[in-house]
Amino acid sequence: MIEIAFGPQVCADPATGTTREWLVTDGRGGYAMGTVSGLRTRRYHGLLVTAGETPAARRVGLVSLDPAVTLPSGARVRLGAHEWSSGTVDPRGFELLERFDLVDGLPRWRWRIGDVVIERELAMTHGRSCVAVVHRLLAGGPVRLELSAACTWRDAHGERRADGPAPRMEPVDGGAVIEGSYRLSGPDWRPEGQWWLGVRHREEAARGLHPEEDLWYAGRFAGALDRPGDTVSVLAWADDLAEQPPPATEVVAAARARHRAVVAAAKPADPVGATLALAADAFVVRTGAGPDVVAGYPWFGAWSRDTMTSYEGLFLCTGRAEEGRELLRSYAATLSEGMLANTADTGRVEYNTVDATLWFLHAVSRHVTATGDTDLGDELLPALHGVVRAHLAGTRYGIAVDPADGLITQGGTPGTALTWMDARVYGAPVTPRTGKPVEVNALWINGLAGLAELTELAGQDAAELWRLHARATESFRRRFPAPAGWLHDVVDAPAPAYPLGGAAHHDDDLLRPNQLLAWSLPYAPLEPDPATLRRVAGGLSTPLGPRSLSPDSPDFAPRHRGGPAERDTAYHQGTVWPWLIGPFVDAYRRAGLPTDDLLVGLVGHLGEFGLGSVSETADGTAPHAATGCPFQAWSVAELLRVHKAG
Missing domain, CATH: 2.70.98 (Beta-galactosidase; Chain A, domain 5)
Structure with missing residues (x-):
């Protein structure tokens, strides 16, 4: 280490x-x-x-x-x-x-x-x-x-x-x-x-x-x-x-x-990989219900979005596939109306996320692909098909597949923030992202393809899944490219105000990192374009990972500091999120761009804040001082995953 x-x-x-x-x-x-x-x-x-x-x-x-x-x-x-x-x-x-x-x-x-x-x-x-x-x-x-x-x-x-x-x-x-x-x-x-x-x-x-x-x-x-x-x-x-x-x-x-055995089981290639493998161990816990994931220390519990986003890094990259298998089966049993619960940290189970279930589809697909465990894929197929049916029919909070284009729309309930950018101040979402968010639809398209492959591995007909995938992909490619030279963050968003006779919807072209998933996922809807990725990196890249909003935006918040309202206001308005280094590096690699220097700052960060680990967030401006939880699961998991793949 x-x-x-x-x-x-x-x-x-x-x-x-x-x-x-x-x-x-x-x-x-x-x-x-x-x-x-x-x-x-x-x-x-x-x-x-x-x-x-x-x-x-x-x-x-x-x-x-x-x-x-x-x-x-x-x-x-x-x-x-x-x-x-x-x-x-x-x-x-x-x-x-x-x-x-x-x-x-x-x-x-x-x-x-x-x-x-x-x-x-x-x-x-x-x-x-x-x-x-x-x-x-x-x-x-x-x-x-x-x-x-x-x-x-x-x-x-x-x-x-x-x-x-x-x-x-x-x-x-x-x-x-x-x-x-x-x-x-x-x-x-x-x-x-x-x-x-x-x-x-x-x-x-x-x-x-x-x-x-x-x-x-x-x-x-x-x-x-x-x-x-x-x-x-x-x-x-x-x-x-x-x-x-x-x-x-x-x-x-x-x-x-x-601890030495945990590191050895991960088979790290170098001291950085060994350090990250041990850091990952801190987040994998066992409760009365089986294995689970703590999203961050010291104040978070288990969040399904974080768990599924972290799954490959925490379990598949560390030699813990058997524990991971148990976790995936346990989470599948909690599906309700085609949705995973987000968290029970508040004392009650909350089904208030549009993306956690789509990350679950991704986690199962990656598990079967990495381990060859088709038995698990076969076992979970009914539940996974149920997820697709529920989204086609429409589920909580107005989450549904739009029959007009096959894309997922969400956020029909006032006051909700259903994507990972879920901060609220005095009950009002800071970034509600109502409409069709870019990463949600990239995950939907990715999930459909992954499920289609699992279905075929089970010897079943996947033609309808491939049809849904092709339609959503075509719509994505047509709708999300923005004149600014990157992807819209949300399309078909409700217009905050529009003149009589004007459009009731608008497309949000703020430069945010969510679009990285459109190029980075295994079944991403787009092939990465080097020029576009360089434009995105130019506005968002920092030594600790991408910012959540470009500094060119008038709403950019340079520092994630102050009381709860100030911090929540800045949470997704320019604050750096190290977990996004995963899709950032993946997109760069798929585009054939050099990635050797993209992890240098985060590797140095292992000795700066939460020792041997990676923080939840950092300030959007230099020196990018760490904020939030000093020890964050998906930050560690995504750095570990792309480091090991490199």
């Missing part, structure tokens, strides 16, 4: 060490997450964040273990870090950090206090909500190490305050159970029980959200580090509270071995 390591000029600087985040996951949607410096900057940061019935139903438990070292001289040095409501950062343990490494995907810190060097490693148990934190003396000593446990028990999206009840602490052998929900275990436990008031999260402040919470100082562990190699370790876990996990050092060793 690529080396990701930082010295004191990054670790010890709160302006740089806090902008690089690490993530360790438990395979169920829970995680541990924080910054290189150790300073918590998000409400989502913690050492034990658990998933509930769905990956999105997360709760924060153990927030931090703050080390303090008592030296032979009797001096006590605190190595933790917290920012307070006053803006003061105290303690400032990061100033003693001499190195941070990501080793086999696991974070490792090294503090130096004179001739004393102490190392911390952290890992989680895969398939169990359990974190292990190991501290090891590397040089100097003897010293005594104390670890103060700052705790809470709350929804990951909120905060807990001291004006409410204190967390319940039940003493158990070697530690305590907090709120009956998770257990702490380690050496020489001493309960305390007091509030730390006014802990501040600077990233939440920057996002226009409430930035403060109060933490419960539950108690502290302690142990002697007499000679190099000695360790002091703490475990925290949230399930099977009576069942003690393996020793913390074994948890770390097992996690390291598993």
